Amino acid sequence: MNRDEIRNAVLQALGDVAPEADLNALRPDRPLRDQLDIDSFDYLTFLTHLDEQLGVNVPESDYDRIATLDACVDYLADARAEKPGGTQEGSAPDDTRPTAE
């Protein structure tokens, strides 16, 4: 899966939790939650979709590293690259942390 595909998967997950949002108007360098009015329960749903689609289980301690669309795509791409079997369910949180932002 390349970066564009990861980006599409992220946008799809956002569209599922914020169906009324205009994702085309999303600023990729601004915080997602503020722009889309995503509360903590919606956010968990979003993370659940990411885990299902991409096999990356983002730990709470990394929430600030996926705050914007760009950062989120970077993080997920790195996490998947570090773990070749990256599509498996419920990946371990700590050993998948990317080294670069």
Added chain:
Amino acid sequence: MSEYRMPSLGADMEAGILAEWLVKPGDTVHRGQSVAMVETDKGTIEVEFFDEGEVDVLLVEPGTRVPVGDPIALFHHEGEEPSTELPGAKAAPAQGGEPLPPPPYAEPTRTSTAPPPPGETNGLRASPAARRRARELGVDIQQLRGTNGVVSLAEVEEAARLQTEQAGKPTEGGQPAGGKPEAGKPQEGKDVKRLAMRRAIAAAMGRSKREIPHYYLETTCDLTDTLAYLETFNRNRSVRERVLPAALFLRATALAVREVPETNGFWTDDAFRPADHVHLGVAIALREGGLIAPAIHDADRLSAGALMAALQDLIGRVRGGTVRSSEISDATITVTNLGDQGVDKVYGVIYPPQVALVGFGRVVERPWVIDGNVVARRVVDISLSGDHRASDGHRGGVFLNAVARLLREPQRLMETIQ
């Protein structure tokens, strides 16, 4: 012979549109079983049966608007004669039927009779899943043919696919193709619903502020250790198993209610009637605007983990439009958690006939004094809006301090309950 009547799903409800029957004559029905889908200002709600018996006659066709309290079905208890016809007008109240909340508050102006929004059946029947999907996809069920009078999910999706082909652009995402005659319809339906919901909120909140002498109390709780405990708990858990602070707020509130029962119950007929259970209302904002506050039943008997699951289920169903009637109508105290995305404090408006509302603000880092030293701690402001007819400031203060004390006992909040 007994009547099953259109239940009141809130003090402000005047009528509901019977959207679909989930039972038929001859069916045995049990307490808590969903018997019909009813369209209200608050969305589509599954109304439940509050008795045991067998359905004899369905008195109302799907699509009919029925005032609260009017009979919609006849049934009989085991050992009784089956009922065949509607008894004389204004018969005795439904025997053993639903304990109706107090009579609807007499509003000087009536809300308009909202037509069933697009996506509802007219004559044709459709499963809840099919209707939900139709609404999502902008398919008009009335235009479908159905099989044996029933519209299936597959037919809805096939119709959506055809619409998409004709329009040459995707319908997913709720953007109907421009220029088509039907293009404006889903939007109109949404506007009707939004208006109806605003009126429902206006009626309930207006009544609250006219009738309830509110008093407000506030305290600040140092959550630092509790949040650290929660973070450790969540660290090795998958996304689905994590517990949010909001679940602890609910758990602490439900336990504090046991200590100060004056906060839990209803003010009706000039007297406070304490509830013997804790049905915790949770204010849930809808993404398209408005809010509803359905209840988590017996919340004091649920662990934080179970409350978390219940909350997620409830939020999902509120947004999917399948809340059950008992959840909408019987909260005994309500919690609002406005702090999630923004503000430090909230002073809530009590939902009549309840007598208390607990508000949680945002968890913020603030300077805090411990042992004479100023340190940075993560704290939350908690407020109580109390009905002064039912309780006084002193007892309200005892309650609020109990919430704060319990919130500093994370192990107790997280423990599993048998």
